Amino acid sequence: DAKTTQPTSMDCAEGRAANLPCNHSTISGNEYVYWYRQIHSQGPQYIIHGLKNNETNEMASLIITEDRKSSTLILPHATLRDTAVYYCIVRVAYNTDKLIFGTGTRLQVFP
Amino acid sequence: NAGVTQTPKFQVLKTGQSMTLQCAQDMNHNSMYWYRQDPGMGLRLIYYSASEGTTDKGEVPNGYNVSRLNKREFSLRLESAAPSQTSVYFCASSEWGDGGQPQHFGDGTRLSIL
Numbered sequence: 001d002a003k004t005t006q007p008t009s010m011d012c013a014e015g016r017a018a019n020l021p022c023n024h025s026t027i028s029g030n031e032y033v034y035w036y037r038q039i040h041s042q043g044p045q046y047i048i049h050g051l052k053n054n055e056t057n058e059m060a061s062l063i064i065t066e067d068r069k070s071s072t073l074i075l076p077h078a079t080l081r082d083t084a085v086y087y088c089i090v091r092v093a094y095n096t097d098k099l100i101f102g103t104g105t106r107l108q109v110f111p
Numbered sequence: 112n113a114g115v116t117q118t119p120k121f122q123v124l125k126t127g128q129s130m131t132l133q134c135a136q137d138m139n140h141n142s143m144y145w146y147r148q149d150p151g152m153g154l155r156l157i158y159y160s161a162s163e164g165t166t167d168k169g170e171v172p173n174g175y176n177v178s179r180l181n182k183r184e185f186s187l188r189l190e191s192a193a194p195s196q197t198s199v200y201f202c203a204s205s206e207w208g209d210g211g212q213p214q215h216f217g218d219g220t221r222l223s224i225l
Contacts, residue, residue: 034213043115043201043216044154087153099144099203099214100170101153 004088009106012082018075020105022088025069031091033064034099035073037084044087044101047073078109113137115217117202123223124192132187132220134202142205143185144169144214145177147198154201160185192224 005023012018024033034049048055048062050071055062061074075082087104118133136143141162146154146169156169160179174196176188185204189196199221203214 041199041219041221043203043218044214046213046215049213099154099156101146101155103151103153 004090004102006086006088006102006105008103009108011108011110012075012078014080014109014111015077018078018082018107018109020073020075020086020088020107021070022073023070024088024090027068027090033062033068033071034089034091035060035062036087036089036099036101037082038087038104039081039084047086078107080109080111083107083109115202115204115215117200117217117220119220120218121221123225124189125225126192126194128192128224130189130192130222132189132200132202132222133184134186134217135184136202136204136215137183138204138206138215139182140204140206140215141182143179144203144205145175145185145187146201146203147171147196148201148219149198157187157200194224196222197224198222 032049032051035047036044038044048060050062064071085104085106087101089099115136144159145157148154155171157175158169158177160166163182166177178186199219201216201219203216205214206212
């Protein structure tokens with residue numbers, strides 16, 4: 001599975017969009033990009049995933065560059081409850097289903 | 112809908128004691144996983160079960176055993192606990208199939224070994 005690089009921490013004002021970048025320059029053609037978050041000490045929460053196309057759900061949007069070497073998770077209107085560690089993970093979908101977590105980006109949303 | 116349920120939520124053991132962590136899911140998922148998370152670090156995979164009747168080692172399997180009891184339940188056993196196994200343990204499950212099925216996690220078991 002490809003390795004990802006994320007900033008260690010980011011800040012965002014409440015109500016503004018939070019844009020979390022992820023670099024995955026060695027991604028393979030059959031690897032998906034997943035985003036999870038972990039609020040305080042809770043279990044990781046699935047946010048969104050995608051292969052090539054941009055994706056949107058009720059929580060967030062995922063923008064994947066055309067060459068698939070990087071992506072951005074967008075929380076359109078960040079709230080204090082979005083303060084968490086966000087993990088970007090790439091993996092082959094059908095193989096072993098294992099997730100390899102890095103250290104993620106700690107997003108702090110401030111009032 | 113409970114999702115993934117882990118028991119117990121907290122446990123303190125003495126070095127050398129044994130213990131089984133329980134995990135059950137009600138989403139009819141084929142695959143289940145055990146991870147550990149140490150302070151300030153990401154999750155690391157201990158063992159996983161791609162389907163009922165199969166188990167495989169992950170990144171950090173030493174000192175652990177697992178049992179896939181049935182499709183719903185996947186237990187993690189520490190035969191002789193060591194202080195290095197003090198951690199938060201997370202169980203997860205996912206459907207098996209193409210399209211990148213996401214994993215769903217429980218709330219964790221916080222284990223301290225003295």
